[in-house]
Structures are given as C-alpha cells and as structure tokens.
Amino acid sequence: MSYVAVALGGFLGACARYWLTEQLGTVHGFPVATLLINLAGSFVLAWFYTFTLERMPIHPHVRIGFGTGFIGAFTTFSTLNVELWSLWRNGLWLAFAAYLVASYLGGLACAGLGYGLAMRQSRLRTVPDGKDVTS
Template sequence: MTLIYIGLGGFLGAISRYLVSKYINTIFALGNMPYGTLLVNISGAFILSFLMSLSMHKLEIPKNFMLFFSTGFIGSYTTFSTFMYETIMLNEESFTLYSFLYLIISIILGLIAAFLGYALGRMGT
C-alpha cells in the first residue's frame, strides 16, 4: 500500500510540475530563463518545509498522507535534475549570465522559501 501512496503522489506531482512549468514559461517569456522550473523548485521547497515543520511541531499528520504528499507529490513536483540540466544548457548556449543568475536565484530563493515554510509550519499558521 505504501508504494501506491507514493506512486499516486508522484503521478500527480509530475503532472503538476509539467502544467505549472509550461504555464509559467508562457507568461514569463522574458529572455532565456527557465522561469517555470525556478517557480516549481522554490514553491516545492516552501511547501515541503512547511508540511514537514507542521507535522513535527503542530499536527499529527498520518504517515500515508506524508508518503503520498512529501515523498510522492513533492518528490516528483520538484525538479533538481531539470534545474541542473537547464543551468548547463544556458551556459552551453552562451547565456552565461542567465546560467549564473538562474543558479544563484534558485539556491537563494529556494533556501528562503524553505526557511519561511518551516517557520510558518512551526508556528502552525
């Protein structure tokens, strides 16, 4: 049953990643920055940190839901491998500035989002 929870979450997370990324990339078609992946990774960092903090400090969240959502959904929603590949491709295509900015912005905003999610989860709001 555990694998079904993780698999269903992964299925929904992968579809969500595709739809969110595609939508964001059509809205923010400025330069060559992969905004969709950037938003997915930052929002995933926030959501996972919020949920984990909430479950550690305020709520008793069922294990099956945590497997479904954190391991399955968020695990396939966030895209570290895509992030790395896009960073390399920006550099290969002579968009070195975009490559550097994408890397730095992703790391800094991802950490900020994770910190905020954790802090909000700990407060229980």
C-alpha cells in the same frame, strides 16, 4: 501501502509540474517555470513536514505520499541542472548565474520561510471554545 501513496502522489506531482511548465514556460530563455516550481516546492515541503510534525500529526502514508511522492515529482533537480547547462552552453552567463543563485539560495530561503511559518503556526493552540490563541 506506502508505495501506493508515493506512486499516487508522484503521478499527481508530475502532472502538476507538467501543467505549470506549459503555462509558465521560459522568459527570454530563462527557465521561470522550473525556478518557481522548485522554490514553491522548497517552501511547501519544509512547511508541510514541520507543521505535520509539530501541530497536526497525520497518517505516515499521507506524509510520504505528499512529501516524497507529490513534492518529489513536482520539483526537479535534474531539469534544473539541464537548464543550467543549456544557459552555460549558450553563453548566457548572467542568466546562468542568476538562475544558479536564485535556485539554490532561493530554495534555502523558501525552505527556511516554510519552516518558520510552520513553527509559528505550531505555537498556536486551540482552547475549548475553538479559538486559536498564541502560547
């Protein structure tokens, strides 16, 4: 059953990536769409896994369907590297360096932010009257 969850999530993630790429595209040859997709994916995946492990346990098929399937298909390491190669090949050194640094350091920063947000949210607890309070 987990294969079905990954396949469904992958289908939806790939469709979402294609749609966003069509909407955002590039700006003066700079691959804005892929950069934003990969940064968002880094943030969401780190937040999702941390939050669902710390605060809101969910069924493993949902976790793998969304994490491995949707986010795995939504983000793309191969496109990132093809676009980096294209910038390099065309002599766009500044754009190459900016994209490389923004993608890798930005991805790490977004993953850290996602993790931090989920950990902050996981410290909230629900009291009997249904209000959230900090621990």
